[in-house]
Amino acid sequence: xxxxxxxxxxxxxxxxxxxxxxxxxxxxxxxxxxxxxxxxxxxxxxxxxxxxxxxxxxxxxxxxxxxxxxxxxxxxxxxxxxxxxxxxxxxxxxxxxxxxxxxxxxxxxxxxxxxxxxxxxxxxxxxxxxxxxxxxxxxxxxxxxxxxxxxxxxxxxxxxxxxxxxxxxxxxxxxxxxxxxxxxxxxxxxxxxxxxxxxxxxxxxxxxxxxxxxxxxxxxxxxxxxxxxxxx
Amino acid sequence: xxxxxxxxxxxxxxxxxxxxxxxxxxxxxxxxxxxxxxxxxxxxxxxxxxxxxxxxxxxxxxxxxxxxxxxxxxxxxxxxxxxxxxxxxxxxxxxxxxxxxxxxxxxxxxxxxxxxxxxxxxxxxxxxxxxxxxxxxxxxxxxxxxxxxxxxxxxxxxxxxxxxxxxxxxxxxxxxxxxxxxxxxxxxxxxxxxxxxxxxxxxxxxxxxxxxxxxxxxxxxxxxxx
Numbered sequence: 001x002x003x004x005x006x007x008x009x010x011x012x013x014x015x016x017x018x019x020x021x022x023x024x025x026x027x028x029x030x031x032x033x034x035x036x037x038x039x040x041x042x043x044x045x046x047x048x049x050x051x052x053x054x055x056x057x058x059x060x061x062x063x064x065x066x067x068x069x070x071x072x073x074x075x076x077x078x079x080x081x082x083x084x085x086x087x088x089x090x091x092x093x094x095x096x097x098x099x100x101x102x103x104x105x106x107x108x109x110x111x112x113x114x115x116x117x118x119x120x121x122x123x124x125x126x127x128x129x130x131x132x133x134x135x136x137x138x139x140x141x142x143x144x145x146x147x148x149x150x151x152x153x154x155x156x157x158x159x160x161x162x163x164x165x166x167x168x169x170x171x172x173x174x175x176x177x178x179x180x181x182x183x184x185x186x187x188x189x190x191x192x193x194x195x196x197x198x199x200x201x202x203x204x205x206x207x208x209x210x211x212x213x214x215x216x217x218x219x220x221x222x223x224x225x226x227x228x229x230x231x232x
Numbered sequence: 233x234x235x236x237x238x239x240x241x242x243x244x245x246x247x248x249x250x251x252x253x254x255x256x257x258x259x260x261x262x263x264x265x266x267x268x269x270x271x272x273x274x275x276x277x278x279x280x281x282x283x284x285x286x287x288x289x290x291x292x293x294x295x296x297x298x299x300x301x302x303x304x305x306x307x308x309x310x311x312x313x314x315x316x317x318x319x320x321x322x323x324x325x326x327x328x329x330x331x332x333x334x335x336x337x338x339x340x341x342x343x344x345x346x347x348x349x350x351x352x353x354x355x356x357x358x359x360x361x362x363x364x365x366x367x368x369x370x371x372x373x374x375x376x377x378x379x380x381x382x383x384x385x386x387x388x389x390x391x392x393x394x395x396x397x398x399x400x401x402x403x404x405x406x407x408x409x410x411x412x413x414x415x416x417x418x419x420x421x422x423x424x425x426x427x428x429x430x431x432x433x434x435x436x437x438x439x440x441x442x443x444x445x446x447x448x449x450x451x452x453x454x455x456x457x458x
Binding site: 041042043056057077082159160228 | 445
């Protein structure tokens with residue numbers, strides 16, 4: 001009896017090994033190397049901002065410290081500074097915060113909201129002339145004080161409105177805009193009143209300092225001619 | 233005799249003690265005082281930077297008008313990566329002067345295109361002919377100019393004065409990223425070289441507040457413990 005042929009079952013195929021994780025890994029490594037290398041090259045090329053602490057040590061030689069006249073020099077400089085220091089009644093104007101302070105012997109006796117210059121530049125289309133509407137910085141003096149002031153409008157007041165400045169000087173006078181009092185501080189700059197009270201506290205002027213009615217009257221009464229004005 | 237000898241010794245000891253306590257003033261302080269006295273003679277506002285107290289004072293005639301508290305004072309310079317060679321800072325005490333400041337340059341300019349005759353008193357102003365409607369997008373209304381919280385000014389000594397509310401990142405990663413970014417800009421030919429800057433870090437409001445003081449000619453006295 002012939003033997004029954006043995007049925008051969010094919011051996012189980014080995015589990016198929018996917019290559020894609022290896023390929024992906026290689027790609028990632030390659031990209032990483034390229035990116036890292038490029039970054040390193042770029043970083044080497046670049047000049048980033050580096051901070052180092054500011055050395056606050058003064059660099060005046062010590063030999064000078066031994067000289068006997070140091071004390072005299074110090075006293076002289078301190079005396080000079082003391083002589084220059086504002087005294088009595090003076091006015092301080094903060095052009096950023098739009099505040100005016102009247103100071104007497106180092107004490108603020110009145111603080112007021114004011115308006116100061118916009119900082120805008122106006123250009124005359126006819127000749128390119130420019131006006132900068134800045135409130136001046138530094139020290140000035142109240143040169144004169146006027147009750148019921150009249151404003152002689154300068155050219156820029158017309159140019160700003162798109163108007164030609166008039167040839168007749170009588171067309172320049174305006175008795176309403178400056179309020180009841182004006183304190184002239186030189187070069188055409190004035191501390192005066194305003195018709196636009198709602199704009200107090202903002203930088204809206206052409207360089208003058210505008211005050212509300214009550215503050216202006218107080219200033220007019222308490223700041224005599226010659227009062228120093230410090231604007232910053 | 234013994235008493236007088238004791239008295240002599242005690243007097244000379246007292247004199248010695250007095251001389252020992254008689255310390256001459258610091259030379260740098262005297263130099264700073266003299267510089268300030270010279271500045272205060274002029275009717276201008278000047279600034280005093282005290283790196284030790286970390287304050288910037290606005291002064292005129294020796295009087296403090298305003299004080300700004302600083303968050304930090306640093307020297308900032310552009311350097312290749314992994315280099316920490318701080319440039320030699322200008323000597324102090326000294327007066328630094330601004331040669332170009334943003335207080336001069338950051339300005340809005342208005343210019344009417346043409347001027348028409350002013351109307352006479354009692355005369356009705358003729359209504360100008362309305363211009364043709366613009367075909368492009370409508371212009372946005374003019375905003376009130378707000379100074380930036382970070383800006384550079386050029387000093388006459390070749391340095392910059394950088395006022396900022398935020399110092400550049402100084403972590404290793406931050407510096408590396410900045411180096412890569414700058415390297416990329418340089419590769420494209422857009423890289424910029426700035427002179428080293430003394431950087432004053434302050435609150436953004438304070439940075440805006442002193443912006444208008446940074447004008448050409450503004451003097452800054454740099455002195456410690458004035």
